[in-house]
Amino acid sequence: MVRSKNKQMQDIMQQGGPQSAVIGLGSMGLGMARSLLQAMPVVGFDRDVAAVERFIADGGRGAASVMEAAQGASILVLVVVNAAQTEAVLFGEAGTQGAAAQLAKGGVIISCATMAPDDARRLASRCAEHGLHYLDAPISGGAARAASGELTVMASGTPDAFAAAQSALDAMAKTVYRLGDEAGIGASFKIVNQLLAGVHIAAACEAITLAKRLGLDLEKVYEVITAAAGNSWMFENRIPHVLKGDYRPASAVDIFTKDLGIVADIGRSTKFPTPIAASALQMFLMTSAAGMGRDDDSSVARLIAQIAGLDLPGQAKT
Amino acid sequence: MVRSKNKQMQDIMQQGGPQSAVIGLGSMGLGMARSLLQAMPVVGFDRDVAAVERFIADGGRGAASVMEAAQGASILVLVVVNAAQTEAVLFGEAGTQGAAAQLAKGGVIISCATMAPDDARRLASRCAEHGLHYLDAPISGGAARAASGELTVMASGTPDAFAAAQSALDAMAKTVYRLGDEAGIGASFKIVNQLLAGVHIAAACEAITLAKRLGLDLEKVYEVITAAAGNSWMFENRIPHVLKGDYRPASAVDIFTKDLGIVADIGRSTKFPTPIAASALQMFLMTSAAGMGRDDDSSVARLIAQIAGLDLPGQAKT
Known part of the structure; x- marks a missing residue:
């Protein structure tokens, strides 16, 4: 099983397209990960092992940790509950490293949690320090539309962040509002x-x-x-x-x-x-x-x- | 002018169809009176003389008092502000007579003001004592739809009240909900x-x-x-x-x-x-x-x- 997963990963790496990870496989995240899987390789992680198992059953790849999921990914989709969880996934807790250190340079974070605009701006700034793009990208539409790739995304961020996120947004959303050039506006x-x-x-x-x-x-x-x-x-x-x-x-x-x-x-x-x-x-x-x-x-x-x-x-x- | 109005009234009386009166020619009432005019003779009254003049300019007939407007009408449409005004129009104030005493026997009141259900029930009961039908008929849709005869009416009342009001409702409304057999439900x-x-x-x-x-x-x-x-x-x-x-x-x-x-x-x-x-x-x-x-x-x-x-x-x- 481990051998087979490593083999899969090698195949994916060799394809050269974007690699993605989805953190948070709840009712929204699981559907989004499934939609994304139609367009590119996806590694999923959730603290709830059963959620990861469901994604594997759908043909996705599961990871045992945030670090493993983010390893080498160029697109990281965060579908967690709030700003605090988003920050913990990206930058670790209590001195541990987070996903930001694992992502490919120039990678993009698609941040979907509802949060205060100030939190979105702070997270974008910390990501920039790591050489990463941050798309402030709250979602709307419910679980059914997440599963069918028809979400609405209220997004703001730099043109580079939009460009890096484009293929993933295309796979997950029906409507992407481009609301401004900086994080906080989408929020x-x-x-x-x-x-x-x-x-x-x-x-x-x-x-x-x-x-x-x-x-x-x-x-x-x-x-x-x-x-x-x-x-x-x-x-x-x-x-x-x-x-x-x-x-x-x-x-x-x-x-x-x-x-x-x-x-x-x-x-x-x-x-x-x-x-x-x-x-x-x-x-x-x-x-x-x-x-x-x-x-x-x-x-x-x-x-x-x-x-x-x-x-x-x-x-x-x- | 008076002679000509009396002549008009005689013509109308001789036609034998329903005679109607509209009390309250504000933004809703004026539009409703105009719509009603397409279907039957209408006498309009408002405390604001300018409103009555506008209705006359549209081809309606104006009255100088509630009593004059209601004289012999079989359909009385009340588009006033609240239950208190509705009651005053119907039964007079401070010992004076109201419109109820002037209406044709078996006539129907189409009562459009928003009011508490208890008020609608009390008014219906008082009308019944006068041998009149009462349709609890609040309206929705705004001034433009009033003018085009496309209101929504949330109506309740006895089958006899609905039958007596039918021709007027047809002229004024696009949708008439029949919500129950007694007053208070529409309210x-x-x-x-x-x-x-x-x-x-x-x-x-x-x-x-x-x-x-x-x-x-x-x-x-x-x-x-x-x-x-x-x-x-x-x-x-x-x-x-x-x-x-x-x-x-x-x-x-x-x-x-x-x-x-x-x-x-x-x-x-x-x-x-x-x-x-x-x-x-x-x-x-x-x-x-x-x-x-x-x-x-x-x-x-x-x-x-x-x-x-x-x-x-x-x-x-x-």
Whole structure:
């Protein structure tokens, strides 16, 4: 097995095209790694060994560590949770080395985690010190589009960073917005999107439970609202989970405690008030505190229903 | 002039079809009266004489009072601001008579104001005592669709009320939802829609001003967000006003201090928490308090920009 993997690696090295690594094989990263595999060799790593096994089953190559995955790669795709994890993967923790030291000179980091613009700028600067390009490249579109190579990427970075990342972006994304020549701009766009997305989910959950309180036919509410001025992408996408009582995580509550937390951090550090986002953050925090942090983000409706004693589909009696 | 009007009225009476009256010739009511005029004779009334003159210029007939407008009509369309105005038109104020006493027996009231479900039920009950049908019929779609006869109506009422209102609904609306057999259901649907619409406007204004604070290209933000998961009908519709700095009222701030106020009232009376809508209501109240109550509801962005010292298009320097 080891021999066969080394043999594979030698074959790949000899092909001369870009070598890539994907760190983080969760619901988004695994799909992206699969899409990337159609275009170039990919080595995947995740702290969860089962995730690596799934990627190997799909025909990818797995690595036992970040260092091994990054070894000699010219494209490193980071699909981890936040800025801290991104920094730890790139530059190590507690004095250890990170992936940055392993990459081919002139390689590019495609950094997909949602983070504050200042974090993206700092990471780009540290990468430049290592002779590496950094593409600030938050993603949008969900797991299904990740798997089909149809993500939206809100990207910013130097022209060299875009050029180095081009082949990988082509394989993973349907739409790549080129938003500016420096890191931090992509992160800013993503934060604005997440503010709206989080508020719209919380508002959708508040509205559908109020509709239940008023005794309305919820299927009819969905039909009417999605055709009316009260509609949002999130209302249309998430309320079916509530109507089915299916809270398996398409995207988890704690994604929004994190992302609206970043909005709150930015608001405080730039002295900018975000009262609506702050209310929505509290609703996600309540839902997480009530034990639903890893459930679907539409669980905010379940929380409100529990509080108000409403009998939504799939509602656990409390 | 009076003679000619009386002659017209006689002609109309002799035609034998439904006679209608529209009370409230604002941006919605005037368009609806015009649409209705394609299908049947219409007498219009508004407390603003200039509005009545505009309707006469369009070929309608004007009245000098509610009583005169309602005289002998079999269909009464009420496009006033709230439940209190609706009740005053129907049943008079301070001991005076209202329109209900003037309508043809078996006539129908098409009641379009946004109001609490309890108010709609009470009004329907009072109408029944007068031998009149009441259609709880809040509208959605804006002034342009009112003028083109393409409104959406969220209606509930008895089958007899729907039957009596049918010809008028056909003339004014593209979509009529039949939501139930009693008054209050239409009002409830509208309230759920307004909760979402109001939150989405306030969130859109918060997001676009945060984007400005982060130094982003706002036209690009509009392009990216409207294609992403953060989109809402209101973001797409209202943010162009902010980008142009055009705060002439397509729909005014004080519509939402009113409608989110109804949401707040319902929340308290039914013991149902609506934290996101409550935050949005405060933003509209702040915007109204700052003197922009009659300006476009996207003025929430202007308020935030003034507070945070941001230079939005058309921003008055403070």
